[in-house]
Amino acid sequence: MKCPYCGFTDSKVIDSRLNETSNITRRRRECLECSSRFTTFEKVEEIPLTVIKKNGEREPFSRTKLLEGILRALVKRQVSRERIEQIVDDIEGNLRNEFKYEVASIELGDQVLRALKEIDKVAYIRFASVYREFKDLEEFTQELKRLK
Numbered sequence: 001m002k003c004p005y006c007g008f009t010d011s012k013v014i015d016s017r018l019n020e021t022s023n024i025t026r027r028r029r030e031c032l033e034c035s036s037r038f039t040t041f042e043k044v045e046e047i048p049l050t051v052i053k054k055n056g057e058r059e060p061f062s063r064t065k066l067l068e069g070i071l072r073a074l075v076k077r078q079v080s081r082e083r084i085e086q087i088v089d090d091i092e093g094n095l096r097n098e099f100k101y102e103v104a105s106i107e108l109g110d111q112v113l114r115a116l117k118e119i120d121k122v123a124y125i126r127f128a129s130v131y132r133e134f135k136d137l138e139e140f141t142q143e144l145k146r147l148k
């Protein structure tokens with residue numbers, strides 16, 4: 001980012017604020033050459049991301065839907081909302097960093113499971129039972145054993 005005063009290309013960020021509704025980050029910078037201060041705005045380019053469902057249907061990726069699924073698994077569990085949002089951020093971030101345009105719902109579910117396994121075993125089992133649609137008690141018991 002070039003300094004608008006002297007053209008120097010290096011600056012340091014002295015303040016950074018994300019406007020959540022517009023998804024724009026406002027950065028206050030200071031030029032390392034002339035110490036002038038200026039502001040830049042960054043917006044993440046949103047690549048439409050498609051989720052391929054088990055039945056082959058496609059639907060747009062929904063952060064809200066992902067969040068709701070995780071919240072359902074975490075009902076009455078001692079996990080902060082902040083931590084849950086973080087999981088969603090991480091998963092969405094991973095997909096965007098890989099520049100994926102399509103993701104299978106199974107892969108998405110596996111990412112959630114991996115995260116839940118780390119933070120809450122009960123939520124993990126709840127999510128897995130919905131997600132993997134355990135066919136019978138046997139399969140469910142197997143999964144429980146695997147966890148131990």
Ligand SMILES: [Zn+2]
Nearest residue numbers: 003006031034
């Ligand atoms: Zn400058």
